[in-house]
Amino acid sequence: MRIPRGELRRSRVVDDAAAVLRAVLDEELTGYVVFEPQDALLLGETTRGVVTFEDGIPVLAYDTEREVGGRDGLEGFAVTGPTRAAVHAVDAAALADAHEVEAFRIPPGEPARVLAGDERLAEQTVDAAPAARREEGRDQSAVEAFLDDTDAIEEIRSEAREEARARASEWGLDDVLADDAGDSAAIEPGTDSR
Amino acid sequence: MVEAFAVASGKGGTGKTTSTLALGMALAEDYDVTVIDADTGMANLLFHAGLDDADVTLHDLLVDERDAAVSDAVYERFGMSVVPCGTSLAAFEAADPGRLRDVVAELAADTDVLLLDSPAALGSKSAVLPVVLADRIVVVLQPTVPSLSDGLKVQEYAHSYGTDTAGVVFNRVQPDENVDRIAEQAGRYFGGQTLASVPESDAVRAARREGKPLLAHAPDDPAADAFREAAARLDVRDGDGRDVAERFKSAVVPERI
Numbered sequence: 258m259r260i261p262r263g264e265l266r267r268s269r270v271v272d273d274a275a276a277v278l279r280a281v282l283d284e285e286l287t288g289y290v291v292f293e294p295q296d297a298l299l300l301g302e303t304t305r306g307v308v309t310f311e312d313g314i315p316v317l318a319y320d321t322e323r324e325v326g327g328r329d330g331l332e333g334f335a336v337t338g339p340t341r342a343a344v345h346a347v348d349a350a351a352l353a354d355a356h357e358v359e360a361f362r363i364p365p366g367e368p369a370r371v372l373a374g375d376e377r378l379a380e381q382t383v384d385a386a387p388a389a390r391r392e393e394g395r396d397q398s399a400v401e402a403f404l405d406d407t408d409a410i411e412e413i414r415s416e417a418r419e420e421a422r423a424r425a426s427e428w429g430l431d432d433v434l435a436d437d438a439g440d441s442a443a444i445e446p447g448t449d450s451r
Numbered sequence: 452m453v454e455a456f457a458v459a460s461g462k463g464g465t466g467k468t469t470s471t472l473a474l475g476m477a478l479a480e481d482y483d484v485t486v487i488d489a490d491t492g493m494a495n496l497l498f499h500a501g502l503d504d505a506d507v508t509l510h511d512l513l514v515d516e517r518d519a520a521v522s523d524a525v526y527e528r529f530g531m532s533v534v535p536c537g538t539s540l541a542a543f544e545a546a547d548p549g550r551l552r553d554v555v556a557e558l559a560a561d562t563d564v565l566l567l568d569s570p571a572a573l574g575s576k577s578a579v580l581p582v583v584l585a586d587r588i589v590v591v592l593q594p595t596v597p598s599l600s601d602g603l604k605v606q607e608y609a610h611s612y613g614t615d616t617a618g619v620v621f622n623r624v625q626p627d628e629n630v631d632r633i634a635e636q637a638g639r640y641f642g643g644q645t646l647a648s649v650p651e652s653d654a655v656r657a658a659r660r661e662g663k664p665l666l667a668h669a670p671d672d673p674a675a676d677a678f679r680e681a682a683a684r685l686d687v688r689d690g691d692g693r694d695v696a697e698r699f700k701s702a703v704v705p706e707r708i
Contacts, residue, residue, distance in 0.1 A: 337597055374464060374597040376623060376651070403596045404636035413600055414640070417607035421573075425611065428576040433583055435613030 263345030275373035294336035306334030326361030457585035472664035477682030482563035497535035501662035508537035513546035616642030647681035
């Protein structure tokens with residue numbers, strides 16, 4: 258996947274990918290945004306993905322770490338919490354070749370929906386898209402595929418359990434932790450004294 | 452007192468406050484319901500319940516030097532007792548969220564069902580406290596990957612504190628979405644049951660503008676019907692009021708949150 262290097266317009270950490278997508282839509286950017294979720298960074302992992310735009314409308318998504326494109330690629334960097342977003346402008350002609358990679362294309366509303374969970378912005382984006390692109394509808398396969406991936410879900414759950422226990426300890430809430438919460442034997446159970 | 456529910460989502464924008472008030476109004480048909488805006492950092496409920504000009508709010512009950520009685524912050528609205536939270540950042544900073552436990556204990560003594568509108572975050576003690584204090588959570592989700600992912604996280608936090616899942620509400624569902632399949636898949640991971648699939652509705656925004664809960668503003672809207680269905684499916688459990696109040700009192704809550 259080759260995207261021509263663009264001119265960096267701005268790069269900042271934002272709380273929500275929606276703000277960036279909205280700004281890009283408003284300014285009708287032709288170029289790309291590199292998203293780097295900061296939570297993953299804290300865990301020592303690199304998660305990074307690129308979304309390209311034509312006149313503010315998303316065209317392609319690509320997970321640069323896993324080298325996966327399209328909707329699956331988008332999900333790779335759909336991490337909640339603060340994300341660094343670097344906005345680059347590229348000449349439309351220079352992007353034309355990359356935009357022909359059919360497998361990496363995404364429906365216009367998909368980044369708002371998957372990266373930010375912002376249905377309204379997704380609709381606004383679809384409304385602003387050229388007629389031909391508006392037909393690339395929302396389908397549920399991404400959500401269904403996510404829910405089918407039992408290993409990935411178990412990972413989310415066990416990470417959340419560990420995080421909850423670590424924070425309980427940090428906040429002095431150890432005493433109200435349930436005895437049987439979590440299945441990690443390495444964690445010493447607290448007593449349920451609620 | 453029968454049961455305390457935290458209405459939680461982990462992610463903003465799922466319509467948690469709308470859901471809390473809608474479930475509250477529907478449950479108020481059969482129960483004495485008290486709704487508390489436990490999102491002390493980002494008060495929202497007062498705007499939804501026409502209480503923008505409330506003199507005394509939950510914040511006043513959480514500040515040491517203010518001599519407000521709990522009953523001063525309780526407003527009878529739309530068939531429910533509503534305890535709004537104020538919007539002043541200074542009041543939030545002066546508030547001692549540890550006192551939330553005592554406030555909840557006092558309110559619990561005089562009501563059947565307590566609904567805690569919980570913060571859309573898990574990053575601080577005050578954000579997690581409603582989930583710690585509640586008997587069970589109601590998870591409000593949108594059928595999207597980030598929302599489901601955050602809902603799973605909230606549920607794990609709740610379970611860590613022995614708080615079970617009463618059920619899941621799919622909210623803001625688009626007309627072309629068939630949530631049945633997603634609900635069936637999600638049911639493998641979420642406890643309780645799928646309480647309802649609530650369609651996206653313009654009436655929700657209009658209700659918010661008018662400062663009324665959805666069920667008061669547009670009782671015949673399909674979204675209102677879905678929330679009533681959710682409330683009917685919620686199996687509110689009988690409990691001993693004294694036990695519950697006692698539990699809140701004994702919950703270990705640190706001094707500073």
